[in-house]
Amino acid sequence: MKKPVVELKLPILPNMELIATQTAEVVARHMDLSEEQSGEISMALIEACINAFEHSKTENNVFIHFLIEEDSLIVKVIDQGIGFDKTKVEIPKIENKIGKNERKRGWGLQLIQELMDSVEFESNGEGTTVTMKKNIKN
Amino acid sequence: MNGFIKSTKEINQIVIIETDGYLNNDGGLAISTICYEKIDMGQTKFLINMAGTKVVNSIGVSILIEIIEKLQEVDGKIGYYNLAPIVSKTFNIMGLTKYSSVFETEDEAVNGL
Numbered sequence: 001m002k003k004p005v006v007e008l009k010l011p012i013l014p015n016m017e018l019i020a021t022q023t024a025e026v027v028a029r030h031m032d033l034s035e036e037q038s039g040e041i042s043m044a045l046i047e048a049c050i051n052a053f054e055h056s057k058t059e060n061n062v063f064i065h066f067l068i069e070e071d072s073l074i075v076k077v078i079d080q081g082i083g084f085d086k087t088k089v090e091i092p093k094i095e096n097k098i099g100k101n102e103r104k105r106g107w108g109l110q111l112i113q114e115l116m117d118s119v120e121f122e123s124n125g126e127g128t129t130v131t132m133k134k135n136i137k138n
Numbered sequence: 139m140n141g142f143i144k145s146t147k148e149i150n151q152i153v154i155i156e157t158d159g160y161l162n163n164d165g166g167l168a169i170s171t172i173c174y175e176k177i178d179m180g181q182t183k184f185l186i187n188m189a190g191t192k193v194v195n196s197i198g199v200s201i202l203i204e205i206i207e208k209l210q211e212v213d214g215k216i217g218y219y220n221l222a223p224i225v226s227k228t229f230n231i232m233g234l235t236k237y238s239s240v241f242e243t244e245d246e247a248v249n250g251l
Contacts, residue, residue: 018160021193039224046195094233097203099210104203107196107232114231 006066010049012059017049020064024075027066031073031136040115041075041134047108048077048130056081056128072117077130083123142168144190149248152183158190161225165191166201173205173216182214185247189220199232206237215239219247 008023010016021042028038045064052062056079067074092106113119116132123129142165144158153176155169173184184205202216209216217239221229229235241247 015160015162017195018193036223039222040227042193043224043228046193050195050197092232094203094236098207098237104200104207105197107200111196111228111231115227 004068008064010062010064012053012062017046020045020049027068027073031068037134044112044115044132045075047111051108052077052079055084072133072135075132078127080127083125083128086121146172152185152248152251153181154185154187156187161191161194161198163197166198170201170205177208177212182212183251184216185251186218187220187244188218188225192222194225194228199228202234215251217241217247217251219244
């Protein structure tokens with residue numbers, strides 16, 4: 001049987017990430033995920049959407065695919081922007097930000113990686129796909 | 139008062155800000171505007187009641203880090219209570235709990251800050 005997929009197309013407008021979280025909540029309820037897991041997916045999705053909106057340097061839409069698997073939920077956030085080099089993204093530490101002349105932002109990737117069970121990034125000059133997986137706990 | 143700031147009050151010289159809705163850049167700026175005004179007036183202790191804020195993003199939370207930094211200059215403190223579990227987890231991951239306090243209730247927060 002074909003696995004169910006929920007697809008969203010979001011324009012780059014303020015707070016559109018909240019539409020993605022509302023959909024994520026419905027999918028999480030359908031999959032009978034815990035409140036904790038649902039919250040983690042929504043938070044990771046917010047950060048992935050914001051990265052796509054802010055850093056892709058494009059006005060194209062952002063696409064979100066929810067792939068409902070038997071033992072996991074896979075969420076793909078796809079933009080058609082200029083891409084990025086993950087190896088150049090520094091892991092943020094609050095100790096390096098407080099009391100120093102450092103920008104306080106830059107937490108998105110760290111949060112996504114902490115909140116999801118696995119994360120993959122594919123990026124080139126034509127866009128970025130972030131693939132985030134949350135395993136279903138028994 | 140904008141839509142995100144539901145109320146402000148003062149108990150035992152602690153400024154308590156109650157929020158409602160998404161803590162994004164605008165929400166963070168709304169909190170920081172109040173905090174900076176109150177700091178200029180000599181206040182150094184702040185609590186944020188986040189019962190109405192179930193969703194945050196890292197940009198909004200980063201503005202709380204700016205407030206923590208500002209409060210360090212005046213030997214001040216900030217704490218939060220009524221946090222949704224995912225908000226609490228986000229604060230932990232970002233390290234806010236190393237420099238500010240999370241409480242369960244208003245009583246605990248007012249007595250513990």
